[in-house]
Amino acid sequence: MTNGWAQHPHAAKRTPPAVMTMRSEAAGTLTVSISSAPDGAPLSGTSTQRTLNFGEVSYAMASAAHNVNVVRRASGFAVATRFGLAIQDPSAHVANATVLAALAVPEVHFSFRLDGVALSTTPHIIQGNAKVGAISQHLLEIEVPNSVTEKNSRLQNAILVQVIAN
Amino acid sequence: MKKLLVIFAAAVMMTSLAAAQTATGTLTVSATVNGTISLVFNSDAAGVALSSGAGTNAASLDFGTVSAFGTLPAGVSRPAPTATNFTVSTPVDVLVNKANTASTNYTLTTQLSSADAANTWAANGAAFTNTTAGTATATGTYGSNVPVTLAITIPFTTASGTTISNVVNFTASAN
Numbered sequence: 001m002t003n004g005w006a007q008h009p010h011a012a013k014r015t016p017p018a019v020m021t022m023r024s025e026a027a028g029t030l031t032v033s034i035s036s037a038p039d040g041a042p043l044s045g046t047s048t049q050r051t052l053n054f055g056e057v058s059y060a061m062a063s064a065a066h067n068v069n070v071v072r073r074a075s076g077f078a079v080a081t082r083f084g085l086a087i088q089d090p091s092a093h094v095a096n097a098t099v100l101a102a103l104a105v106p107e108v109h110f111s112f113r114l115d116g117v118a119l120s121t122t123p124h125i126i127q128g129n130a131k132v133g134a135i136s137q138h139l140l141e142i143e144v145p146n147s148v149t150e151k152n153s154r155l156q157n158a159i160l161v162q163v164i165a166n
Numbered sequence: 167m168k169k170l171l172v173i174f175a176a177a178v179m180m181t182s183l184a185a186a187q188t189a190t191g192t193l194t195v196s197a198t199v200n201g202t203i204s205l206v207f208n209s210d211a212a213g214v215a216l217s218s219g220a221g222t223n224a225a226s227l228d229f230g231t232v233s234a235f236g237t238l239p240a241g242v243s244r245p246a247p248t249a250t251n252f253t254v255s256t257p258v259d260v261l262v263n264k265a266n267t268a269s270t271n272y273t274l275t276t277q278l279s280s281a282d283a284a285n286t287w288a289a290n291g292a293a294f295t296n297t298t299a300g301t302a303t304a305t306g307t308y309g310s311n312v313p314v315t316l317a318i319t320i321p322f323t324t325a326s327g328t329t330i331s332n333v334v335n336f337t338a339s340a341n
Contacts, residue, residue, distance in 0.1 A: 165187040
């Protein structure tokens with residue numbers, strides 16, 4: 001007996017049933033694609049690696065410029081826009097999925113929220129039961145506090161979206 | 167030994183299955199934040215109340231009926247007239263706020279929108295015309311009402327009943 005493994009020399013040979021079950025489920029393969037929303041800022045790049053460039057933003061910028069909404073507060077302002085997320089399963093084995101999102105790098109000056117959920121480098125659930133095969137719209141908000149000045153005026157980060165079959 | 171190999175293969179397959187049931191996408195986000203300042207007018211407690219536009223950047227101020235020696239409306243001040251003219255003045259509050267800038271103060275200048283050949287205009291003692299701006303303050307404080315005394319010097323030759331009207335453009339520049 002080594003490391004808990006033991007086998008009688010005359011035991012019947014068989015394949016563990018769990019292996020068979022997993023093999024059948026392995027046929028499902030999810031894909032996720034990010035797209036511009038009709039009322040959102042335009043995205044560039046490929047469907048799985050999109051880029052959203054807000055350009056120059058400011059407290060005084062016009063609201064709804066390029067489909068970017070501005071919410072002004074005493075502590076700063078927020079820019080917000082929508083984008084689409086499509087989850088597909090070509091094999092049609094998965095009906096619903098959980099959508100998680102995280103920031104690629106820690107954010108010191110700006111605050112990201114996706115559908116109201118604060119983002120960090122730890123994945124957070126954005127949608128617990130997303131329908132596979134449909135496009136869902138999501139609201140991205142970025143808080144810019146008044147304390148951000150010329151020295152730290154550049155915002156650069158990435159949102160990592162992960163979809164897991166339910 | 168053979169059984170051990172089979173179970174190991176199952177473990178590998180499990181990892182492969184988990185990868186197949188997830189998908190990832192990346193949205194790169196970028197922006198550049200520009201600093202901004204804003205300016206609004208407010209009525210000063212010691213001056214003539216703004217007749218409209220308080221709290222905005224387009225307000226109206228009516229001195230009312232003024233004269234060299236007669237009674238003045240509340241909030242209007244008048245130093246002793248000279249031999250040829252008299253001056254009326256009133257304070258107006260200017261509130262400049264900043265966002266996303268390291269600027270510590272601002273310069274406030276004033277300039278007439280159109281020429282006034284008869285009267286002389288000044289803000290905090292600094293004369294200005296439609297061609298030359300005057301500096302009301304070079305170190306304005308952000309976030310608080312800063313009184314700016316707006317004065318008009320009117321010659322005695324001005325006919326009674328004459329209406330004086332012009333637009334004063336206030337410009338705040340971050341220092």
